Amino acid sequence: MNTQPLRQKLSAIETELRQELTAIAPKLTDLSLSDVVEQLAASPLCQQSIYQRIVRLDAAICQLELGLYGLCADCEANIEPERLRADPTEQRCRVCDEHFRHQHRQELRLSH
Template sequence: MQQIRQRLSAIEKDIRSELVALDPQWRDMALGDIIELMAKRELCGNAIYARLVRLDAAICQLELGLYGLCADCEAEIEADRIASDPTEQRCQLCDEQFRHQHRQELRLTH
């Protein structure tokens, strides 16, 4: 678990440096507060926002003892997926289903 915490901390450090470049006030804010403020400023489409939400979810899951479990089906997320991205929220199958559904929704709205 310590290695996971270190990896998530390194990701947070990288994201925070990008955020501070956008707005210095975000330097010492809690992740949840930054997410809320970005949503209010309509920055949800920003790539940093998506990474920040995934990071916050991973940290919360770690604290709750649910880290590594799929957010959709609650099965264990494959080790290689977690190794390549410690903020991964879905197993391979659920991620494929989510992406397919999301593509369908985009087609319907455009």
């Protein structure tokens, strides 16, 4: 399998995220993605959407390197190709994503 086009897409996403990161945390832009995740997790910035997007990107790159890219993080089934085309950092298949979103909404209701 030729992973070069996928690596290029992930690299483009990383470039965009690093540009956004420069505006809110310029000290982090020179760090590796995993170090950026670690630093953001320990800061109030972990509440911002960029944090989740960087986490997903880091996970996708790691999965690609391990040969596990495209497998659902929850059930390990193949993530639907159309989901990956829409978002190359997708971590869940449709069924698990729906379950996760439903569960997350329930947790939000209970916490208020």
